[in-house]
Every structure is written in C-alpha cells, then in structure tokens.
Amino acid sequence: MIKQLVPGEFCLNECRCCCKFSQEKSIWSPALLNEEIEGLLKNNIPPSILSENKKIRLIAFPQKSCDLPSHVGTIFICPFLNPKDSKCKIYTLRPFECQIYPFLINRRKEKIFLAVDLGCAFIKKNLDSQEFKEYVRYLEEFFNNTTEIARLKNNPQLIQAYDEASDLLELKV
Numbered sequence: 001m002i003k004q005l006v007p008g009e010f011c012l013n014e015c016r017c018c019c020k021f022s023q024e025k026s027i028w029s030p031a032l033l034n035e036e037i038e039g040l041l042k043n044n045i046p047p048s049i050l051s052e053n054k055k056i057r058l059i060a061f062p063q064k065s066c067d068l069p070s071h072v073g074t075i076f077i078c079p080f081l082n083p084k085d086s087k088c089k090i091y092t093l094r095p096f097e098c099q100i101y102p103f104l105i106n107r108r109k110e111k112i113f114l115a116v117d118l119g120c121a122f123i124k125k126n127l128d129s130q131e132f133k134e135y136v137r138y139l140e141e142f143f144n145n146t147t148e149i150a151r152l153k154n155n156p157q158l159i160q161a162y163d164e165a166s167d168l169l170e171l172k173v
C-alpha cells in the first residue's frame, strides 16, 4: 500500500470532508482500476455500486448528518463511507485513487501531471512544509517507473481534468 501523507487523526478530528460530494456525478468521486472492479465483483459487491465510467456510484444523503462546508441540501457519499464516524468501511482495501488522495492524476491539455487538491485542509496547512516536499519526491519516484506508467495507461479512467487542482510534476504517461 502506498505511503500516506495525511494522518488519519487529522482527517477525523479536523476535517471529515472526504468521501462526501456536492454532486451525484462528481469528477471527485473515486474511479476504480480495472483490477479493483474485478476484485469488488469477486467479493460479491453488487455491480450497481459501479457507474458506467468505472467510478463508485454515490448515494444521496441528508446534509444534516455530514459536515461538508458551504453546501446546503442533499449531499452524495461513497457507499463505503460510514457516515456515523466518517471512516471508510473498506479502508485497507480502498481504491488506489483513494490511497493517493489529496494527490490526483490530472490531464491538462495534452499533458498528464501529478497534481494536488489545494482544497484539502491538511494540504492547506502543510503546503510549504518539508514533509510535503519529501512526500512529493516519494510520489515522483513511485510514479516514474514502467509498472506504474503502464497501470495508468491501462486505466485512463484515473486520468481526469481537475481544473482546480495544482500541478506538481509531469508524468510521462
């Protein structure tokens, strides 16, 4: 499993924004690798949990039970989120895209970048830290090998155009 930058305690004590979305068809909802889809189906997860574009299908949830800032009304949550404690019910098996968040694979024009979501509360606090810089170096090494590049090529659903994300380095996909 990929090394994590954001401590779980920070997420649970200071944020709790992940896995909750303001729109049903959100670009931010998790896209799945082909092998993750096969794994979920083998584990008897109903196919209805998957959307046509290889993403997890979100479910509507009353806003009062969640804490998505500056959003009024129904929100949409990942079906694997336990809304009572904001924990992932499949944490150790969660999708690769969830493992790398708040980092993303971003398409900007013809190029592919490793990017970061500046909306993440932890990133906002730590963007200039040595820890952040070191973690970006770790990800640079992680992605710049033939296995990971092939994985991205085979799973184009993970490469999306996140206009608001901040690009960190170009990936030769």
Ligand code: SF4
Pocket: 006, 010, 011, 012, 015, 016, 017, 018, 101, 102, 119, 120, 121, 122, 123
């Ligand atoms: S947005 Fe960032 S700080 Fe908030 S829960 Fe997600 S990863 Fe944690």
Ligand code: SF4
Pocket: 018, 019, 030, 078, 079, 080, 081, 082, 087, 088, 089, 090, 091, 094, 095, 098
């Ligand atoms: S699979 Fe888990 S970590 Fe990923 S969005 Fe759903 S609840 Fe969150």
